Amino acid sequence: xxxxxxxxxxxxxxxxxxxxxxxxxxxxxxxxxxxxxxxxxxxxxxxxxxxxxxxxxxxxxxxxxxxxxxxxxxxxxxxxxxxxxxxxxxxxxxxxxxxxxxxxxxxxxxxxxxxxxxxxxxxxxxxxxxxxxxxxxxxxxxxxxxxxxxxxxxxxxxxxxxxxxxxxxxxxxxxxxxxxxxxxxxxxxxxxxxxxxxxxxxxxxxxxxxxxxxxxxxxxxxxxxxxxxxxxxxxxxxxxxxxxxxxxxxxxxxxx
Ligand SMILES: [Zn+2]
Numbered sequence: 001x002x003x004x005x006x007x008x009x010x011x012x013x014x015x016x017x018x019x020x021x022x023x024x025x026x027x028x029x030x031x032x033x034x035x036x037x038x039x040x041x042x043x044x045x046x047x048x049x050x051x052x053x054x055x056x057x058x059x060x061x062x063x064x065x066x067x068x069x070x071x072x073x074x075x076x077x078x079x080x081x082x083x084x085x086x087x088x089x090x091x092x093x094x095x096x097x098x099x100x101x102x103x104x105x106x107x108x109x110x111x112x113x114x115x116x117x118x119x120x121x122x123x124x125x126x127x128x129x130x131x132x133x134x135x136x137x138x139x140x141x142x143x144x145x146x147x148x149x150x151x152x153x154x155x156x157x158x159x160x161x162x163x164x165x166x167x168x169x170x171x172x173x174x175x176x177x178x179x180x181x182x183x184x185x186x187x188x189x190x191x192x193x194x195x196x197x198x199x200x201x202x203x204x205x206x207x208x209x210x211x212x213x214x215x216x217x218x219x220x221x222x223x224x225x226x227x228x229x230x231x232x233x234x235x236x237x238x239x240x241x242x243x244x245x246x247x248x249x250x251x252x253x254x255x256x
Contacts, residue, residue, distance in 0.1 A: 004158045011162045015121035015169055024172035025230075028118035031239065036122040038241035043125050043132050047157070050136040054153065057144040071147020078152060085148040085156050092139050093160070093206035094215070100131060101201055104255065108248035115237035115244070119193050119230050124164030128248060163207030174221045184209040187221040194227035 019027075028036070061069035073081050100110035109128040116123050127135075136157065143153045167189040174180065174187035184205045192203040202219040205212050212218035237247055 046132045074147035090208040094211035097204040108251040112244040114232040117231035120170040121165040124168040195229040
């Protein structure tokens with residue numbers, strides 16, 4: 001756990017320095033950063049909760065299947081489990097992200113992520129606790145179902161956060177050649193945050209662009225100009241963390 005925290009802290013410092021030197025867009029103001037830091041704290045609390053639940057996932061599957069659950073890759077070498085787990089996790093991120101957009105009952109929780117008018121490395125952590133915990137529980141259950149070791153599930157969750165720093169970073173970086181069809185770059189993902197709406201249901205991948213290209217949801221950064229403005233432009237989403245915590249519930253109540 002402490003080693004993973006060191007990796008996350010080192011990544012935060014590295015991306016902060018990179019953005020200070022190479023930042024492509026206007027930096028977020030103090031108020032904006034304060035909201036993002038509150039999300040860092042709530043994600044951390046959510047992570048602790050999911051970690052506490054993690055030993056229960058194999059038990060839940062054992063209860064469901066009536067016997068101790070052994071996923072099909074449980075006997076594989078840890079490196080092979082990690083590699084397969086990373087790809088399965090990337091598919092799951094693409095799928096859940098599509099669902100958060102597709103279903104009216106889910107979108108208000110994802111809307112707080114899209115209300116952000118600045119996209120930089122911390123933006124990846126701006127996730128409502130309902131989305132954060134819901135995603136992490138689904139990912140952990142899926143990886144446990146295929147037989148990935150619990151320690152590797154935690155490692156994959158950390159890798160996913162570092163990749164979210166990269167894809168949301170304020171760096172005008174895109175990938176060329178065959179690599180752009182596999183790995184998501186900051187220029188690839190920022191199109192998903194375009195206020196014009198052309199990125200809706202596009203470029204949904206976490207660290208990989210692969211599933212966007214496979215499932216027809218890719219918007220090619222080589223074919224379109226970068227966004228002129230970011231964010232959903234929804235003025236009803238409050239700017240602070242506390243207001244955003246309650247906003248999805250109020251939005252759902254208004255809609256019903
Ligand atoms: Zn989205």
